[in-house]
């Protein structure tokens with residue numbers, strides 16, 4: 578086999594490696610992972626917002642609850658004093674009675690408000706739970722996509738390793754300067770560095786080479802003839 582024919586085999590390995598790297602970069606699981614991660618990012622502000630509202634209402638409810646307890650205690654104190662027998666003046670007793678009534682009314686008012694807040698809190702807890710469930714679903718999707726991606730990557734990487742070893746083995750015996758030229762051309766022209774000349778057609782770009790040049794190519798030094806159009810080293 579001539580050096581140029583060996584070079585064609587090297588190129589087959591290089592093209593196979595190109596396809597494997599393209600496959601590696603475009604694994605479906607990679608898109609799934611990106612989609613799940615984007616969904617998580619998109620859900621985060623809504624989740625944070627509903628949690629913040631829930632926390633605020635919970636704080637208000639707690640404050641109100643403390644206030645109710647304090648008012649209840651003051652009412653109970655006034656009530657005890659009222660019936661303790663320690664106060665005997667009618668005016669004072671009436672004032673105490675009025676106090677107790679006011680405090681009880683205040684307590685009921687606060688308790689009504691507290692009840693409203695507890696209902697609002699319940700609704701918000703349900704909203705938080707729904708938002709958390711939606712985020713958890715995306716997190717699960719991201720995790721399983723990450724696992725699928727790792728497995729698919731490992732598989733393609735194994736194939737790349739095998740192909741790379743085969744490529745290295747296929748270069749044995751090819752003059753390094755020819756390999757260098759091939760690699761330089763391949764890097765510049767869409768992955769094709771060497772192409773067979775079939776009839777008057779370059780198999781790299783499928784264009785015809787003028788008949789006058791064909792003759793020179795066939796008689797010239799192997800490896801020096803290049804396609805005018807795609808630049809590939811031509812293999813007569």
Ligand SMILES: [Zn+2]
Nearest residue numbers: 779782804807
């Ligand atoms: Zn060409």
